[in-house]
Amino acid sequence: MSPKIFDVLIIGAGPIGIACALEAKKAGLEYIIVEKGPIVNSLYHYPVNMHFFSTSEKLEIDEIPFISKEAKPSKQEALEYYRRIATSNKLNISLFEKVERVRKMDGMFEVITNKEFHLYAERIIIATGFYDIPNKLQLPGEDLKKVTHYYNDPHLYAFQKVAIVGASNSAVDAALEIYRKGGDVTMIVRGEAIGDRVKYWVKPDIENRIKEGSIKAYFDAEIKEISEDSITIEHSDKTIELENDFVVALTGYKPNFAFLNMMGIDLKGDQKIPAYHPETMETNVDNVYLAGVICGGKETHKWFIENSRIHATMIIKGILAKEKAAVQ
DSSP: OOOOEESEEEEOOSHHHHHHHHHHHHTTOOEEEEOSSSTTHHHHTSOTTOBOSSOGGGGOSTTOOOOOSSSSOBHHHHHHHHHHHHHHTTOOEEOSOOEEEEEEETTEEEEEETTOOEEEESOEEEOOOSTTEEOOOOSTTTTSTTEESOOOOGGGGTTSEEEEEOOSHHHHHHHHHHHHTTOEEEEEOSSSSSOTTSOTTTHHHHHHHHHHTSSEEESSEEEEEEOSSEEEEEETTEEEEEEOSEEEEOOOEEOOHHHHHHHTOOEETTTTEEOBOTTTOBBSSTTEEEOGGGGGTTOTTSOOHHHHTHHHHHHHHHHHHHHHHHHO
């Protein structure tokens, strides 16, 4: 019996992967989404109290209304929204199935998963985001259990001495939440101030907490070593040892460049920007497309749900145009 060959195989069941599936379905293409975790896996692992920077209408896909209680929707509202879209449209999704290897053979792709399944497709859309691989500090003690590169719930840190590494939105949110749950918070910031990209309604809050001393901050500083009960930092040409129970290192994340290399996709420059056509999102590898934040390489601030939703339409439009050209 011949194996089923999909027109499109989508890697990643995040908002943009779901948007690609909706467009493929409308175009009459046989598709499947393969996701290594639960549906909208990255959103699922966001902090429990997180609210989006974007308003709900900017997170909508396929013009399906996203109704939230407040202008800035919560993580739970987003999980519900995208799950309902997937279920109501009966999208073909295989969850908790990780793509391990992809090889091209006889004009199509063979995709092998951790379940040892072999899937076959004429085209692949990579919509895997960047949240799975943290930027490591690369210093002694980083592998201790007290260190995490992901922040979830502030209650864990009540009455504990917590070092927050970084000054991004996620770092600032974590610092404020942990402080308000009784944690003793110290921010270790490589730059000279809180970043300009921090949410405009949060930035005054963190700056005032630092100014009044409720949250301690060391700017132009770096952690040099982590031990079980302390951290050592470099600040103002001095080495300082601070008592410490937990380190929350929110220093950003990066796409899976090893997977892109395996696929044969060219990565340009120090920022490792993947090569793709700006109108069709097709990469230098024939019939392999990129969608969503992965398109930015290390520039993970460049693409968001709100400005990459259009990738789904662009990709399917490009596929259909290519099919039409092939039969003429």
